[in-house]
Amino acid sequence: MLQNNKHEEDSNQNPRVTWEGCSVLLDINDGDRLVFARLTAASSLKIGNKNCLLQPLIGCPFGSLFQVENGKEGPFLSPLSIIEGDNVEEKGDCQIKDECKDNRGLVDNNTAQSLTGEDIDEMRRQGATGDKIVQALIANSATFEKKTSFSQEKYRLKKQKKYAPKVLLRRPFTRSICETYFKKYPARIGFLRVDSLSLLLSMANVSAHSDVLLVDMVGGILTGAVAERLGGTGFVCNTYLGVTPYPVDIVRMFNFSSETCRRIVRCSLTDLCSTQNETSVQIGQAGDAIGSQSNEEKSPLCSESMDGTALSSEHGMLDLMPETSTSPVTKACKTPKAGEKASQEAINLWKENGFSSLVIATPDADAWTVVKELLPLLSFSAPFAIYHQYVQPLATCMHNLQLGKMAVGLQISEPWLREYQVLPSRTHPQMQMSSFGGYILSGTRICSDDQPQLK
């Protein structure tokens, strides 16, 4: 029943092996530290107090695990082989044999470990592996045997992390990129949690071949997430208030194909709305016979502003091909730049047909101010989703949309996400959780005869 799909083609688009110049996410010691890196012959990473070259990671499958080893010419990353059935984590799966050990014998006087720092340095000089050092530490711990098997494992893990750190090679995907930013720099992505982001994509019906209008004031995580779902089809149109586009640097963390990058464009709100006056009149009158008359009356204005936009974005056409870009800041980087100016042709098409989805994440702008400008750019029956850290701007926005009969299915929702520790006889929610992932206002634009004029 396996259909003949072009999966080879897909695996090129979505490769599972690293290459020189590719962006990777490095997970050091089971999520203790997460680092984005670009793999080049010269790039290196500081792990603990050691500097390791990343060159050995080039050409390796994602999911590979590496361990820092001490070589003659200093520390290096060495692939860690995993044999089937001998899962590293299985060691952690310590059996619960009605354990009678407890912590009554433990005294916190710092004398339990008989190996000194000098001893360990000496072992290192003699080329002992990290695992050897961990074993030695355990053998020289006076209290190890008295610990419960659970805390023995904890001890082993703690020492392994310090003396034999592990590096897991991960594919940068929306999931891992969003999680990493949320953990490290939540403010840069407007505190947009991964479950909230996933909801925005669903609620706005982001799907192949759709033209998605975005306001991304969350560093580019939204742009990247939408582009990932489009897979090189459709368009991501990033719009912005004023004259300066919002930075979307995070897009570079994704290993997007040149086709995908080409389909991430930007366009100022002014350019998108340049003929918006007529459009909203049309909408106000449902575009029927009465509407067409008033259209004609306004037509001089219309052509004027059309000329204006055609002029202002003439060079936008050139920018479409990233290779021919004459920008002075052209980098050696081969990847075409995402976020070029939208072509006038595309803009005209969007004005005519409307966008198929709208997603807004503007922590620093009022939701209603943005929505009332952008909603008319959506086609009828198109869904939208708006993220905000505060509920009040969304409540006001929802209320105004209701009053204006501009949308149906309006709903404000707040996602809640809890992770669990699942271990034999020790399953419970994790002690720490993120208690806030923002609010989302979602709905569907409608076409209504009695649509009142917007303020």
Place this chain on the structure above:
Amino acid sequence: MMLAVDPSKKISFNRCIGDGDLVIVYERHDNMKAVKVCENSVLQNRFGVFKHSDWIGKPFGSKVLSNKGGFVYLLAPTPELWTLVLSHRTQILYIADISFVIMYLEIVPGCLVLESGTGSGSLTTSLARAVAPTGHVYTFDFHEQRAVSAREDFERTGLSSLVTVGVRDIQGEGFPDDFCGKADSVFLDLPQPWLAIPSAGKMLKQDGILCSFSPCIEQVQRSCETLRANFTDVRTFEVLLRMYEVREGKMENSQAEESVPTGSHRCKRRQRSSEGGNGMEISSSPTVMARPSSESRGHTGYLTFARLIRLS
């Protein structure tokens, strides 16, 4: 047609309703219905009789009237709307879980995804959207009749080219060998997922991801024990949504403020308004307020994700 598989047939946009189209008839946010437009047919509800022939040629998103002047909106179907209107043959997955599953399984266009069971096809519809236009979802249910109904649904929603429904007991027999090492992601919603996990592991590409949805923690416990043999990065989540009610109300009242015991919130407002010197204005201006709905879904299921270990 819910999805544009062929770029020339974009789902957009101002596309008009035609004979044979599937539309979502929207009465209220909690009252919707999927209807196949048929020129000679009518829709009857508490608002009156709606003639389908009146709908044809109108853009999606239009408001249409009944013989009695009642109205409904006609929306283009999306996986989210479909989840709200589909016929429940089983317990279904809802938007919060669905969205999270798609993101955590790292499903992108072109992926090959395996699912069992198919159930009512709520998740399947969103999986299809995520793999379109070049990927494929193979979904299995051991219940013959359910599989037939699911196939009919995918035909109705126009997803047949993206979804294949098979009849098979995945817990008993595992996934078909044809898929060995070919799946980017596997989703399990089975009463005893641990029975299917070894087979799911064989189907996955190295570094591929599995998700198991289980309502009970005992199921999660056993699944995780089985997963530890060949999977890494095993993580279990619960995801829920809290809905908000929004209304406009007039808050009383700034004149009486001095005598009313005020919360800190009001105090702040009073201060601000007296600074501006127009305390009176506050008393009459209506405020838009939001609060969580009193009732909501308290539990759906636990989502356990795991990544197949790369053997070297």
